[in-house]
Every structure is written in C-alpha cells, then in structure tokens.
Amino acid sequence: MNLHVFNDEYGMYPNSSEKFIRETSPDNNKVINIAKQQTLPNPHITLVAPSVRSIKAFINTLSEVDKIILHPLNYETAFFVLSIKKEFPNATVYWVCWSYEIYNYHFPPEKMYLPYALRIVRNDIKARIKNFIKKNIIGVYLTPLFPLKSVRNLTKAYAMVDYFASFLEEDFYVAASMTGNTQMQYLPFAYLSIDQIIDLKLTHDEGGKTIMLGHASSLESNHYEMISDVSKLPITNKILIPLAYGNEAYKHSIRRYAEASLTGPLEIMTEKLSADKYYAKLREVKHAVFNLRVQQGLGNLLGLVYVGAKIYLREETTTFKQFKKWGIHVYAYEALASEIFIDLTEVEACHNKAIILNLFNEKNVCLLWSPLLN
16 A cells, blocks of 8 residues: 655645545555644545654554655654554655755755845744754754654654655755765656646736736745845836735735835735636736745746746756756846846747646656556
C-alpha cells in the first residue's frame, strides 16, 4: 500500500490529490491528513490528530506499507515517518516538496526578507523567542517533551528520503545540499495540470494593461521595496496588488504605503475570490512583478504565464532559474526599470503558453504522478 501523508488544515491539496488518486489508482493508495480538523472536509481522507498518541495509534492499524509519500516533509510528518519506518523499515520514502519547508526551516531571515519586512520579523518578540527555542533548545534538550517539533527528528527524516518530488529541479539541488542526503533522487512532479489551475479558454484581455505587484500579503513578498521601486517609474498603467491572503497587520501597512506612494490607478484586492474569478481577473495583467527571494506563488505564476503576462522574478530564486531552463521568457526583477515599458510580443506570449501546455497538460501530469501511485 502507498500511504500519502499530508499536513494541511485547510485541505485544498489533500482534497484535489485524493480525488485524483481515487479516480486513477484507488485500490493501493490511502490518504491521511495530520491535522486537528480540515477546513474543506473530505470523507475519503483519514484525519490523524497531530499528537504522538494519535500518530502511533494510526500506525498500529496498518498491516503493510510499501511507499510513504510525505506532502510535505515538516516537523509533523518527520515524526510520522520516523515512527512508521520502525514498523515498515523497507518502505520507500518520497518527499513531495512544497518549498516553504526548505526556506522556513533553513534560510536565515536576511536571506528571505528585504529591510522593511526584516524589521517586522526582528521586532516581533514572540517570533524571535520561538526562533531561538526552535534553533537552540528543541531537538537538543527538550526533544522528549516536544517530539512533534524536533529539529533532531527532521534531520533524521531527511536521511530516510529516497526520492525528492517537485516540478522545480532547482529546489532539489537546494534540498540535497541542505540535507546532506547524497542518495536522494529527483522525481519531476506536479499536483495539478494547467486545466485544473485555469480555464484553458481564458486568453489575455487585449485592453488589459494592468501591472500586478505580488500575489499575497506575505512578508516574503517584500512589497515595500517593490512599491518604492515602481513608484519611481513614469508609468500610467493601473496597478493591482493582491493582498487577500496572509498577514493582516502587514496587509494594512502595505495598503497605506501603496495608497500614499502610487499616483496612478490603483486596485488593492483584499477579497478572497474563487479560483475562476481570480484567474479571470488575471486576464487584465500585462506585467506581473514579484519581489520574492524564495519560491512562492507557483500556481499564480503558471496562470499568469499561460494568459500571456510578462513575469519579473528575482534572479536568485529557484523559480527564475527553472523558468529559464524551461525556455520561458521570464525577466529579472533587477531589470524592471527598463523592461516594464516593453510588453511581451505575441510570439513570445504564445511561446510561453506552449511550454506550460507541454509541461502541465493532463497526460504529462498523470505520468508524473505514476511513480507515487503504482
């Protein structure tokens, strides 16, 4: 049996994955979610409470496990894999990487945040104390008291991984270096095909000249510096800033700064839209600017590339490097001042769209899922 282990209280990815698994290979695959509850319930997913007792009790119900597929590998699923490998030592371990577990656990703040967001992080006393405990106490002195949040467990779990699954091969290189696991092999993988992300009938609105800044109110988006950079450019395009998801206090501070700094037409999106309405909105976007220093917002990026937007990413990100490898016309954030005045040509937009369709069509995504299911 293949056991898919999620840790997602919202439930979007467990639900979409479970549906795909049930329709493709239902007999030999089981999906569980280590969470107290799931916002989007699903009767086909087994909820396992994030506690030592509950995890061990669930493992005791299993008679055989051939593959352990971790979606993703974080503290909770690390404890799970260490526990289950005691019962099924020959099971193969797959790490389906969500990227956040790489940079949240291993990147110093200075590598993730630019000055404005970095000040917020450093001024958050609770976060500083939590970070100190996580790095200096848990996993060294208090592991028996907090086994589900143990750095030591995470390190041991890394060594057990046989396959690293991600559609960004560049993330694999970062993870291999970070974990020191030289035996881990790379598997290309994608959760969703492009038609599951966006309506394939959507095309760019020819009248749309919107410039989109970021994708959510996350501190990693580094909005302050991005807004400052854009405010210095003599552009008259409408500016769209999506802030529906993320840090509430940060959202309000960025909104105030944007309204004070940007003089042209401005739309700040704070309402959580359905996927259909959101991607329909993206049809207006001609240029999409991201000041992320880490990999984030991939669904947004794929949808934007598909509808013909010109994408700007920081050159240091694995996303930028991967897009370049694929042959997508993607542009460096560092070249924003000169490139923002030049739209993608129709040929370039069609070229980008063809790459996305080739990589993320339904048939190809099914093939990428195959090693995890069969």
